[in-house]
Structures are given as C-alpha cells and as structure tokens.
Amino acid sequence: MTLKIDETLLSPGERLLWCYGIDTPDEIDLDAIAADRGIIIKKRRLQGADARLVATPTAGIITVSSASSEQRQRFSIGHELGHWERDKHSGRMNLCSKADLAPNNQEAKTSEAQANLFAADLILPPYLVGPRVADKDSSMNTVLEVAQEFRASREATSIRLMRLAQKPVAVMVYSRTRRRWYLYNSQWPHYIYPASQVHHDSPSMDLLYQGSPGEKTRDQKEPATRWLTGEKTWNLPDVRVQSVKLSADEILTIVRL
Structure with a gap:
C-alpha cells in the first residue's frame, strides 16, 4: 500500500x-x-x-x-x-x-x-488505521479485526475507531453493577448520555452474566432507550449495538446512532 x-x-x-x-x-x-x-x-x-x-x-x-x-x-x-x-x-x-x-x-x-x-x-496511528476502516462500520467486529492486526487492546482500538468515525459513536465499559466509563466522538449529540447500567432486555446483559471473556454479541439494532438517556432520547430511532466480554464481570460496548 x-x-x-x-x-x-x-x-x-x-x-x-x-x-x-x-x-x-x-x-x-x-x-x-x-x-x-x-x-x-x-x-x-x-x-x-x-x-x-x-x-x-x-x-x-x-x-x-x-x-x-x-x-x-x-x-x-x-x-x-x-x-x-x-x-x-x-x-x-x-x-x-x-x-x-x-x-x-x-x-x-x-x-x-x-x-x-x-x-x-x-x-494505532491514524494514518495507518484510517485507510483500513474507511469503508467499514465502527462495530466490535471491526475493532477486534484492527486490534489483532495492530496488537492493541480492544479498549484502545475501540476509542481509535470512535474518533475516526464520521457518524455518532459512543464507547462504554460496564460492570454488572454500573457503567465504568464512556467516551463519544464529536458527532455525538451533547445532550444524550449512555445509560448507567446495562438494560435487562439487551443481549449484552446475557453476555455480561453468562458469557466467556472474548465472546461477543451480534451487531444488531436495539431500542435507543435501552442504552441512552437525556433530552429527546425517547424520540430516537433504534441504535446499533455490539458488545464483547472483557473479563469475568466487564463488557465493552459500542453504540452507533
């Protein structure tokens, strides 16, 4: 190249x-x-x-x-x-x-x-990562692919892809009891925030309690209200969500508007 x-x-x-x-x-x-x-x-x-x-x-x-x-x-x-x-x-x-x-x-x-x-x-230099993800969704599937190629952590890679994305993307880490941390890119609406806990109806909840480290959910649509809070959240269309199990009691999740 x-x-x-x-x-x-x-x-x-x-x-x-x-x-x-x-x-x-x-x-x-x-x-x-x-x-x-x-x-x-x-x-x-x-x-x-x-x-x-x-x-x-x-x-x-x-x-x-x-x-x-x-x-x-x-x-x-x-x-x-x-x-x-x-x-x-x-x-x-x-x-x-x-x-x-x-x-x-x-x-x-x-x-x-x-x-x-x-x-x-x-x-994870943007001048190398950018061309590799330019035509790909900022999904966990892409994160895992790039993380393996660059020998980087899933957390650092998800943040890199979030920053390079041209659409609103948020990255979150959840434990069984709370949201540990989150970041979102400049396209993300400033009045929308990630939920404080994983919703019980989300497949990510099953992953959090029953999944093995490295296991992931499908990249799929879910109701925005499962993952987001804030002004006009109820009026948002479905969001795309995918999670991966990091450890015994922690998952990494990517949400795209």
Whole structure:
C-alpha cells in the first residue's frame, strides 16, 4: 500500500513512526524504536505501577510489568516513550499506575493524558488505521479485526475507531453493577448520555452474566432507550449495538446512532 501523507497533519506519535518510514502495522517495533532513541526496555514484576521510566537527557530505561498482557505492555512502553519525548531534557523518574495508563484517561488535560495520546498514536496511528476502516462500520467486529492486526487492546482500538468515525459513536465499559466509563466522538449529540447500567432486555446483559471473556454479541439494532438517556432520547430511532466480554464481570460496548 502506497501512502500519501501530509506530514504537517501528523501527531507527535505518528511523526515518530513516519520518520522511520513505517507504513505497515507489523513494522511498529516499539523495542527497536526505543533502542534507537537510547531507551532500554525491561520487563519485570512491579509493585503499584504498570510502568516506570528512569531517564537522563540522552538515555533511559523503561520497565514494564511482566504481569501485564502484551497489549498492555505495548501501551505502557508507548506511554513512557511519550513522557521521554516530551521531558527528555529534564531527566526524571516516573511511576505510572493503571489509572494513569487507562485508555479513557485521554480526555484529561494532564501530562499522563498527553502520554496516553502519544501511546495511542504510536500503537494505532491514524494514518495507518484510517485507510483500513474507511469503508467499514465502527462495530466490535471491526475493532477486534484492527486490534489483532495492530496488537492493541480492544479498549484502545475501540476509542481509535470512535474518533475516526464520521457518524455518532459512543464507547462504554460496564460492570454488572454500573457503567465504568464512556467516551463519544464529536458527532455525538451533547445532550444524550449512555445509560448507567446495562438494560435487562439487551443481549449484552446475557453476555455480561453468562458469557466467556472474548465472546461477543451480534451487531444488531436495539431500542435507543435501552442504552441512552437525556433530552429527546425517547424520540430516537433504534441504535446499533455490539458488545464483547472483557473479563469475568466487564463488557465493552459500542453504540452507533
């Protein structure tokens, strides 16, 4: 695939990839990129943190938790590289918790959120993801396909597809008792909010209580009132919904208007 890129539109994370001529997902070798920039990657058990950066202005060590999944480790490496690229002239030691590295933390105006954005753009660069999903629905089926190709988490991939979508899309994570978090794109109406709990009539409820991790529902229409609250929600047409089981008591759901 020949890419035509306007480099002035690339984010810092994308520019780092582009300077190495990366134009396919399998070329995103974070260990090699880190090594070329003077950073050594180590994997070991960490207490109270998912990742740690010890750095000077010219070199450093990123330690990531060996207990984390491959996808989590890659995001952690990208996150700490984001810190180093931004702060490499100050020399610092940094500990990043699971909350700091949560993909949904991208909305906060903090250095941790900026490092998260850098990591997301490094692992799921829009200049590579965009062409792959341009003609596809922002369904969980597409999320799982892209996540596998880019070796990224389902949460981070769903957020990337949400941001690239040209239609209103919301991403939500639910436990059995409550909504854990949600994000929606700029096309989403500001007066409509995700429901606080999974509706008992939705197939996603069966998935939440009876499904196995990795299992998913069909991409299908459901009444908007099952998933949304707010002004004029009762007057909305059906929405398209698809969920995947993340863990024993958590699902990730995509809702499209």
